[in-house]
Amino acid sequence: QVQLVESGGGLVQAGGSLRLSCAASGPASSSYAMGWFRQAPGKERDVVAAISWEGASTYYADSVKGRFTISRDNAKNTVFLQMNTLKPEDTAVYYCAADGRFGRLRSRSATYWGQGTQVTVSS
Numbered sequence: 001q002v003q004l005v006e007s008g009g010g011l012v013q014a015g016g017s018l019r020l021s022c023a024a025s026g027p028a029s030s031s032y033a034m035g036w037f038r039q040a041p042g043k044e045r046d047v048v049a050a051i052s053w054e055g056a057s058t059y060y061a062d063s064v065k066g067r068f069t070i071s072r073d074n075a076k077n078t079v080f081l082q083m084n085t086l087k088p089e090d091t092a093v094y095y096c097a098a099d100g101r102f103g104r105l106r107s108r109s110a111t112y113w114g115q116g117t118q119v120t121v122s123s
Helices: 102-106
Strands: 003-007 010-013 018-025 033-039 046-051 058-060 068-073 078-083 092-099 117-122
Touching (some): 018 033, 058 068
Antiparallel strands (some): 033 046
């Protein structure tokens, strides 16, 4: 069982930046692919970015390419999402996720989920 705890959400003006963190704990948690998903009111949860367990492969949704960067520190069992040039449409609850397969995260699936952190971008 992997536990995921997100932090770093908040309120920011359009054009600003936020950095989300996700601390993972549990057996072999550093060997999991990790991802960030988001869910806006009235919409389905969708993948934002994902990173393979060793960090060699990354995936980004088209809507965030060039603005968001996913990274991980396996020594600290932590994954990050640096969000720059934020837009009001980025407003959502952001969830950290983990799975044994990188491809599953890209397919919007995951085995483990965090509780979510709210990101609100004002115009």
